[in-house]
Amino acid sequence: MKILVISSMLKDRHKEQILGIAKKYNAEVCFAGAEGEAPEAFAEPDVIYGFGMQMAKTQKSLKWLCVPSAGVDYLMKPGVFANEACLLSNSSGAYGVSIAEHMIATSLMMMRRLTEFYEETLDSHWGKPRAQRSLWGSRITVLGTGDIGQCFARRAKAFEPAKITGINRSGNCPDPVFDKVMSVDALDEILPETDLLAMSLPDTPMTRGILTRERLWSLPEGAFVVNVGRGSAIDEEALADCLEADHLAGAALDVFQKEPLPKESRLWKTKGMLITPHVAGNLTLEYTLDKNVAMFCEDLVNFAEGKPLKYGVDRKKGY
């Protein structure tokens, strides 16, 4: 078995962790900083851990691709895998801690007007108090109750919100942190009772455009929106309109319809918009990288022993 690991982030301890398991199963491992840097001997690997999309597209030998991202939308188009039977796994579960911190941070930055105070400090200006809002007593709706939504809800709970409602396809979620979990059919019912809408949805045909103009306007005046899932979920023009009309008090977007967000986008200058360049979750955080590698290693054992992958993605469903 030949394993190609593509990453510029791995530390020695991660490499040793992978090598230790590979040795047990007589597998060869090659570490490459980028896809194009793989040596000839690993041109037809059985397994790739990393962003190996070019090789997946051309190598029929590939039996398993493990990507270090949580989202896999970019792998769902036809023609992505030369081997149609190639297994796919992702790293959903590695990012919850980091992304949940981003969600809490940006929610509070908006509610507490911290970017406005910050801009004043750039001019050495001691500002006056501004009307504040609070997570305390807020009605929070979490759209997408996977790892990220759950990590966020557990942290948000400590701030004593009035209630936390989870929304997902089934209306079921094992995490007791939610006061209520409803199916996506109840979205139109719950939005008018939502002070903070926290979105952590993957990009699938079902989630694309889910936050329509009509739904944005159905949020109560002064509500906040946070999106860390995929930009495709929101009608961005409608969101900007809602903000400029003071219908919404703020929106924190880490993901966009088009990334990088084009220089000419109106969103950059939209009132109440808090933009981050898709950095809520990435491998610069040691915790995330450690967990990412640990998840691959767990599934490497499964793969080597012919067992099902724990973090496998259903390529038909898209998650």
Place this chain on the structure above:
Amino acid sequence: MKILVISSMLKDRHKEQILGIAKKYNAEVCFAGAEGEAPEAFAEPDVIYGFGMQMAKTQKSLKWLCVPSAGVDYLMKPGVFANEACLLSNSSGAYGVSIAEHMIATSLMMMRRLTEFYEETLDSHWGKPRAQRSLWGSRITVLGTGDIGQCFARRAKAFEPAKITGINRSGNCPDPVFDKVMSVDALDEILPETDLLAMSLPDTPMTRGILTRERLWSLPEGAFVVNVGRGSAIDEEALADCLEADHLAGAALDVFQKEPLPKESRLWKTKGMLITPHVAGNLTLEYTLDKNVAMFCEDLVNFAEGKPLKYGVDRKKGY
């Protein structure tokens, strides 16, 4: 009994709440927007709820001053009360929710480099990922374990830090949120094991200058400091030196030796310094205002019935 309420923030429901209790005890109430606006009939009130420092200084009739602030350092100097026996109460307990949110928000803003990303967005610039830090796994030390410190610790706990150590005078704290509570004698021992130092101390002779230059340098490289108590607790010049030498990764200050922070202060431009103009807790947040009024009403009953004040301040101890 004549009660003078000095506030420009109170809503009708707050006034009704106070009037309801006053009526029960045959007390007269006057609401004034500012101290100078009190009518002649209330020139010698028995009770003042609000910032009535000028009247406290001159009116021997005053039996109880309830201030809507948590800090009372400004009332500890000699000559503040014409009536030396005047009771004093504060609103410590009303601000924990708001200030704890500020502490979490600014900690995460520093750890996740959010001000740096924000500055880039002002130029419509899509930034590159930056090395992130996390509350997860952090060793948090809370200096001052009163209402604010406890509210902060309860919220911080949800982020799964490695440990939360509380530091206060006695080494005892009833809140089980702390993994360990130590007396201030242990400060020098705990600082080198602190990734995030969260300070919520009142200004007293004991806390003044407690975070000395030596102690700042004893924090591990890359540590963060948050201060929401009083600015007098920190050697500001030493803090700026530590930040500029990259010894500390960031400091979020809401309080300063001198407020407003002078235009010429080096702190405005110090690398890694996150300044807010003493706004972590104020009465713009409905929750805080509601609680503030509720606490005064609770003690108004106590006062009218000749019972001890629940939120009374020991004018000798200073808190």
